[in-house]
Amino acid sequence: MRITIIGSGYVGLVSGACFSEFGIDVTCVDNDADKVARLQRGEIPIFEPGLDLLVERNSAAGRLHFTTSLPEAVRQSELIFIAVGTPERRGDGAADLQYVYEAARQVAPHIKNFTTVVTKSTVPVGTGAQVAAIIRETNPEADFAMASNPEFLREGSAIEDFMRPDRVVIGVEESRAETALRSLYRPLYLIETPILVTNIVTAELTKYAANAFLATKIMFINQIANLCEAVGADVHAVAKGMGLDRRIGNKFLHPGPGYGGSCFPKDTIALTRTAALHNEPVTIVESVIAANDLQKQRMAHKIIRAMNGELHKSTLAVLGLTFKPNTDDMREAPALTILPILQEQGATLQVFDPEGMAAARRHLPDLHYCHNAYEACQNADAVIILTEWNQFRNLDLARIQASMRPRPDGRYLFCDLRNIYVPETLRQAGFLYVGVGRG
């Protein structure tokens, strides 16, 4: 089987590499010649654990190809995946579909035999129908069927998510497309992955509903965490008590500085936008978006309070910048809201992130970028854990303390915005521990 994936960004590249690992012949097309040249040399433009090996192995086996030339790839493929970017449109927050529609226009003239055209990017309800209309209009002769196959990959564990998904959602309008997609996903069917076949709009909406629900779960526990602080309760015990109810489940109940990344912020806004257009507002998601904005600011004010408002001429060590660990992605990272507020108050920020510093520099040029966590802690008045990278979970606390400046009461301030430390351990070690929702 041969397929083409248009767009070698995060979704396209991971999907292409994983499909080729299933033994399928995959051509990844991208109009960025420089990116394609790098991929042909085996250089991976994004940080995703395990992706380099997958690309190397399948390129060497002759199953994974990268090109800028769309026509030939399309002519030879049974399935075409559209996996180009759908950034947030300036002004109204809706998803910008110009790249999706452009891909449809480019594909249309080259469809030879029966082809299934699949949207893989997260696209608003109704996009599949639009793409089909564009193809029909551009090439009335094209023998094709439209499908939607949303991705549920988490950055940092995308390959595992692709190879062992909780489910595969397939939206189709005719059985020829269903047959093609089922045959593509046969290796997952063999490991008993549930494959949900629906119509196209249902598949499109399922993706948004899933992401919005996960974002809601996170913001729910964050608001409960804030309440825990007010009443002296422990949010982790509350989350455990809730999560043991199988109807609720224990995942995505970890409090922190709010959600970020390329998906939840964009998808929640796009969903509210679609809902408004159809006059069926999803007010729950609207308030989740507002709560997330507030949570990020709240974290900055939590730090300011812990510093007794005295940030002028202070130095803060910030460990972690990316929106979550195991990625170099800074999109919508809480750091982008929290750190400028601290800077405005006069703090000097010494920061370290294992993978995100190049991206962070573009947004936050006037931070002091350090080589490691210990360098960031030199002469710091406080340590702030912003992203829960594994290497921050077991810091040499005595070494950090020896390089920090103590508070007037002799303790050392430690703000753990991801709750990765045991408060009691830090207290016993002479730190003033500030977590999220921990009494």
Ligand code: UGA
């Ligand atoms: C998310 C979804 O989890 C994927 O299923 C989906 O495919 C993807 O979006 C997408 O639409 O492409 P991702 O953005 O990579 O994946 O990251 P998550 O692991 O879901 O984390 C998102 C944010 O929520 C991060 O900022 C993370 O720190 C935060 N989070 C997550 C919490 O604050 N608490 C939690 O309990 C879980």
